[in-house]
Amino acid sequence: MLFMLLITTLLLYLAGILVWKRLSARTSHISITDASTARKILKSPSVYQRHPNNKWMVTKLGICNGFVIEDIDYQKRFTATVHSCLLRNNTKYKYLLKVVNDIITEEVVELEELILSRWIQKVTLYSFSKTFLNLNPSVKLLNELPTLINEIWLKQKTGGDTQTLSNDLFRLLENEIPSQVLNNNENDNWTKIQNVMVSVRKTTADKLNVKNFDNLFNNVLNIVIPGYESMWSLIFYTMLELLRRPALLEELRDGLLDDNNRLLRSIIQETLRLYPPSRSIHRTRATDNAQVVIDINKIHRNTVVWGIDSHLFNPNRFRKLTDSQSDAYLPFSITCPSRQSYTYRFSGAIISQIIDKYQLRISHGNLPPVDTPLNSNTRQSYGDIMVQFQKR
Ligand code: HEM
Numbered sequence: 001m002l003f004m005l006l007i008t009t010l011l012l013y014l015a016g017i018l019v020w021k022r023l024s025a026r027t028s029h030i031s032i033t034d035a036s037t038a039r040k041i042l043k044s045p046s047v048y049q050r051h052p053n054n055k056w057m058v059t060k061l062g063i064c065n066g067f068v069i070e071d072i073d074y075q076k077r078f079t080a081t082v083h084s085c086l087l088r089n090n091t092k093y094k095y096l097l098k099v100v101n102d103i104i105t106e107e108v109v110e111l112e113e114l115i116l117s118r119w120i121q122k123v124t125l126y127s128f129s130k131t132f133l134n135l136n137p138s139v140k141l142l143n144e145l146p147t148l149i150n151e152i153w154l155k156q157k158t159g160g161d162t163q164t165l166s167n168d169l170f171r172l173l174e175n176e177i178p179s180q181v182l183n184n185n186e187n188d189n190w191t192k193i194q195n196v197m198v199s200v201r202k203t204t205a206d207k208l209n210v211k212n213f214d215n216l217f218n219n220v221l222n223i224v225i226p227g228y229e230s231m232w233s234l235i236f237y238t239m240l241e242l243l244r245r246p247a248l249l250e251e252l253r254d255g256l257l258d259d260n261n262r263l264l265r266s267i268i269q270e271t272l273r274l275y276p277p278s279r280s281i282h283r284t285r286a287t288d289n290a291q292v293v294i295d296i297n298k299i300h301r302n303t304v305v306w307g308i309d310s311h312l313f314n315p316n317r318f319r320k321l322t323d324s325q326s327d328a329y330l331p332f333s334i335t336c337p338s339r340q341s342y343t344y345r346f347s348g349a350i351i352s353q354i355i356d357k358y359q360l361r362i363s364h365g366n367l368p369p370v371d372t373p374l375n376s377n378t379r380q381s382y383g384d385i386m387v388q389f390q391k392r
Contacts (some may be wrong), residue, residue, distance in 0.1 A: 035302075062223045244368075270315040279376065364384065
């Protein structure tokens with residue numbers, strides 16, 4: 001009898017340890033700060049899964065793209081399709097320049113003060129919608145969509161209730177982008193992307209446990225979120241760095257006619273190093289549900305790899321990277337279809353058009369001195385910076 005009691009106690013004790021381990025793994029965060037481990041994790045999508053962390057996007061943003069669905073084959077097809085659309089868009093560079101030019105001329109009243117972050121969000125959203133989706137966004141959409149996405153993202157992070165904001169978002173999209181506008185033959189890219197999403201309709205609707213799957217795959221945010229979100233942040237931080245470095249801005253301006261503008265590319269690369277739009281990449285380890293956080297910010301500022309001045313903005317370092325620096329450069333993770341050229345072409349077009357057309361002056365708000373990195377901890381940073389534009 002005593003023996004049985006001992007065995008039962010021992011078993012209960014062992015079971016307790018197992019449950020505790022499992023629970024602590026669920027809540028523990030494994031932080032990854034070295035590049036080679038990060039790359040190994042990113043190369044193992046079936047073990048280190050992306051979708052559990054992104055699930056909120058299904059209900060709060062109404063999307064069903066490769067970010068949110070646990071299906072590696074689907075993720076690959078989604079990315080490959082976007083990639084093929086981007087290649088085609090690269091050839092339409094002149095059209096992109098014209099579109100950017102239209103919006104930056106239209107949206108600026110000379111010497112009027114503008115909130116820089118909001119203005120860049122509008123310019124980016126307009127240029128992406130027009131050139132990638134062949135969609136002419138309304139003034140209401142341009143004014144309201146960036147703010148709603150921002151607010152939902154922030155509330156979601158702090159665990160707040162986003163339902164009202166999400167309802168506003170869905171209403172805005174429904175009213176401002178009726179599906180017949182998108183589903184016409186002129187929107188090739190959208191049709192291709194939508195076809196991939198529809199192909200997983202049966203399996204996906206079950207996996208996501210949603211009734212409104214048709215609304216999800218009709219939602220342009222499926223491509224606007226990957227395409228616009230990182231892009232506006234990149235353009236914003238590049239402009240902030242240029243605004244506090246007038247000599248660099250002039251040097252860049254002088255070289256704008258150069259078709260193969262090395263300096264522009266290096267400046268964009270350096271912005272992506274110091275202020276990666278995805279500061280950390282989250283994964284859930286399938287074997288034990290542990291949360292794995294790849295700290296891109298830390299990897300990009302590692303002094304052993306980047307030198308003791310790793311916190312300083314120095315585009316020249318991109319003239320020649322060492323092998324370990326190339327390895328430790330992960331602003332796009334390893335799969336983003338825009339990583340080879342589209343990001344540089346698109347953001348480069350916007351940045352060069354702005355500085356070519358205007359002299360800019362900060363009229364409100366402060367930037368730190370150049371030997372201090374900008375603060376990129378929240379998506380609201382420098383939201384108070386106002387700028388006056390003067391035609392050149
Ligand atoms: C500043 C520009 C950009 C940055 C920094 C960026 C960054 C990233 C990152 C970090 C990921 C991986 C996310 C993860 O694994 O959790 C990613 C994936 C992706 N990005 Fe980008 N991105 C940019 C622009 C774009 C653009 C313009 C597009 C499309 C128009 C795009 C489409 C995608 C797609 C489809 C994926 C999913 C790839 C996959 O399933 O593995 N990105 N991007």
